[in-house]
Amino acid sequence: MPAHDQFKRRVTTVLFADVVGYTRLSENDEAGTHRALRAALSLISDTISEYEGLVVHFAGDGVLCEFSSVIDGLNCAVAIQRTMATRSELSSGESIVRLRIGINVGDVIDDEGEIYGDTVNTTVRLQSVAEPGGICISEAVRNAMGRQLPVAYEFVGEERLKNLSIPVRAYRVLIDGIGFEESTSEANPKPSLAVLPFENFGATLEEADVLTEGIVRELSRFHGFEVIAHSSTATYKGVHRKAQQVAEELGADYLIEGHIRRTADGVQVNVQLVYALSGHHLWSELFQQLESVSNVGESDLIRRIVAATAGRIHVASGELAQHRPTQELHAFEHVLRGQMLVGKGHENNALSRTYYQRALALDPCSARAFSGIALSYIDDWWNSWTEDAEEMLMYALQAAQRAYGADTTDSKVHWVLGLVHCLRGELQQATRLAQRGNQLNPNDADGFALDVLIALYQGDAGAAREALTTAFMLNPFPPAWYRWLQGTVSLATGDAVKARLELLEALQQNPELHIARVQLAAAYVELGDLRAVREQTDGLERRFPGVTSEQIVARVPVPAESKEILRCALDAAMR
Numbered sequence: 001m002p003a004h005d006q007f008k009r010r011v012t013t014v015l016f017a018d019v020v021g022y023t024r025l026s027e028n029d030e031a032g033t034h035r036a037l038r039a040a041l042s043l044i045s046d047t048i049s050e051y052e053g054l055v056v057h058f059a060g061d062g063v064l065c066e067f068s069s070v071i072d073g074l075n076c077a078v079a080i081q082r083t084m085a086t087r088s089e090l091s092s093g094e095s096i097v098r099l100r101i102g103i104n105v106g107d108v109i110d111d112e113g114e115i116y117g118d119t120v121n122t123t124v125r126l127q128s129v130a131e132p133g134g135i136c137i138s139e140a141v142r143n144a145m146g147r148q149l150p151v152a153y154e155f156v157g158e159e160r161l162k163n164l165s166i167p168v169r170a171y172r173v174l175i176d177g178i179g180f181e182e183s184t185s186e187a188n189p190k191p192s193l194a195v196l197p198f199e200n201f202g203a204t205l206e207e208a209d210v211l212t213e214g215i216v217r218e219l220s221r222f223h224g225f226e227v228i229a230h231s232s233t234a235t236y237k238g239v240h241r242k243a244q245q246v247a248e249e250l251g252a253d254y255l256i257e258g259h260i261r262r263t264a265d266g267v268q269v270n271v272q273l274v275y276a277l278s279g280h281h282l283w284s285e286l287f288q289q290l291e292s293v294s295n296v297g298e299s300d301l302i303r304r305i306v307a308a309t310a311g312r313i314h315v316a317s318g319e320l321a322q323h324r325p326t327q328e329l330h331a332f333e334h335v336l337r338g339q340m341l342v343g344k345g346h347e348n349n350a351l352s353r354t355y356y357q358r359a360l361a362l363d364p365c366s367a368r369a370f371s372g373i374a375l376s377y378i379d380d381w382w383n384s385w386t387e388d389a390e391e392m393l394m395y396a397l398q399a400a401q402r403a404y405g406a407d408t409t410d411s412k413v414h415w416v417l418g419l420v421h422c423l424r425g426e427l428q429q430a431t432r433l434a435q436r437g438n439q440l441n442p443n444d445a446d447g448f449a450l451d452v453l454i455a456l457y458q459g460d461a462g463a464a465r466e467a468l469t470t471a472f473m474l475n476p477f478p479p480a481w482y483r484w485l486q487g488t489v490s491l492a493t494g495d496a497v498k499a500r501l502e503l504l505e506a507l508q509q510n511p512e513l514h515i516a517r518v519q520l521a522a523a524y525v526e527l528g529d530l531r532a533v534r535e536q537t538d539g540l541e542r543r544f545p546g547v548t549s550e551q552i553v554a555r556v557p558v559p560a561e562s563k564e565i566l567r568c569a570l571d572a573a574m575r
Contacts, residue, residue: 247276
């Protein structure tokens with residue numbers, strides 16, 4: 001038997017990441033550099049796991065890993081470099097490490113968990129060609145990738161790499177299609193928001209300042225709009241000018257203003273959202289913290305204000321985008337139009353994807369556009385029982401992965417990808433993404449709604465109820481699917497009467513939320529109202545001829561044993 005046949009061979013995607021100038025950095029600050037290295041290696045390991053990769057081994061300040069999918073490998077590399085760049089921007093005086101990454105695909109020798117061969121050697125050498133913070137790929141990767149990822153490539157040349165006799169055609173990845181140093185923010189403006197200093201009515205000056213600064217800080221966690229720095233708005237403290245003048249001076253589309261008042265029972269905060277162009281008040285709300293609050297900044301008051309404000313800006317921006325001529329829309333405005341359609345039926349979901357595609361034509365790396373596409377397919381999977389339903393969930397996964405590759409710092413991206421993993425039954429990945437999303441933005445109610453869903457699939461009704469309470473606290477204007485979750489939790493805790501009312505409210509709010517009809521039928525089963533059960537199943541059969549109980553129950557967020565009970569009940573009703 002020839003010697004080379006003694007080893008197992010296979011084709012795989014190989015990624016090698018190495019720290020730039022580690023020896024020099026370590027000489028300057030040995031302890032700080034080592035801490036930064038540990039943090040970088042931890043980030044790399046976590047990201048590789050999220051993209052279904054495998055760390056083969058650590059080589060000092062380098063990491064060798066592999067992926068079964070070339071798409072996952074490149075997506076992972078982009079995500080790593082984006083996050084590393086963000087960390088560098090946020091660092092203040094600490095040692096900063098930057099990575100070079102090389103990617104190749106080809107045949108390797110698999111020997112006791114290690115991989116060897118020319119493909120591995122080429123990958124390691126390709127890494128040295130990459131710029132600091134950059135990614136270099138072989139032509140084999142480029143050909144395998146085609147147009148499946150929102151990245152552009154720049155031909156570097158035929159590189160004669162160290163210890164390799166044959167030149168390698170190498171390409172530099174241009175993240176966002178424009179490289180690392182540029183930005184598309186001017187070409188794709190998001191709505192801008194200025195938070196004016198809150199006035200104090202019976203409160204202290206310090207409390208008003210803490211409130212204002214806290215609102216600015218927490219609003220900045222949302223990626224759906226730009227928040228003007230507090231240092232720019234602080235100059236308006238005690239100054240009274242017209243909204244249009246302030247907005248023009250600051251370059252803001254929306255203004256937040258209000259006051260804080262101390263009462264015998266606690267704290268009251270009045271918040272107003274002003275559309276800068278007209279000066280009209282779009283929304284006003286009184287928030288109260290009734291119990292004794294010694295420190296406004298440590299209560300949940302700011303979280304509730306921020307979550308509600310972000311929701312109102314989202315709705316207002318979408319409505320404004322609806323009325324602008326299509327040819328004048330920027331990429332993000334196309335995204336806003338798409339968001340206004342998702343969840344309103346199969347036809348509207350399809351229409352939303354045309355707006356998201358228009359956004360991608362203007363901004364090929366719009367994480368929100370890819371996330372929107374994923375959500376439209378998720379809603380189709382949940383509420384449209386068609387023959388290609390499983391294919392829809394696969395499309396959702398692909399779009400969510402592209403969103404994650406485009407921006408790993410957006411909590412919404414984590415929420416969408418976590419939601420897809422949850423629906424695919426991959427609860428460990430879903431939990432990890434949900435936790436990270438909540439860390440990025442603890443004011444985003446949707447992240448806690450995902451926690452509800454994960455807990456329901458795990459059969460933990462108590463955890464679901466706790467997460468639901470937080471989601472409703474953060475979103476005082478809950479969408480219909482929140483009401484559906486609410487009804488599902490009530491069913492899981494044995495309160496069918498309450499569940500019936502909540503599910504009816506969800507359907508009144510959105511008649512296209514057909515998954516709520518399934519849960520409503522289950523509530524009527526618990527209540528012994530078989531005629532009402534039949535009414536709900538008849539409605540599903542009319543809307544989706546030929547639908548089976550197995551197709552319907554597969555989408556209900558309950559453990560397997562509960563699915564079987566519901567399936568039997570629906571079978572009996574649908575005969």
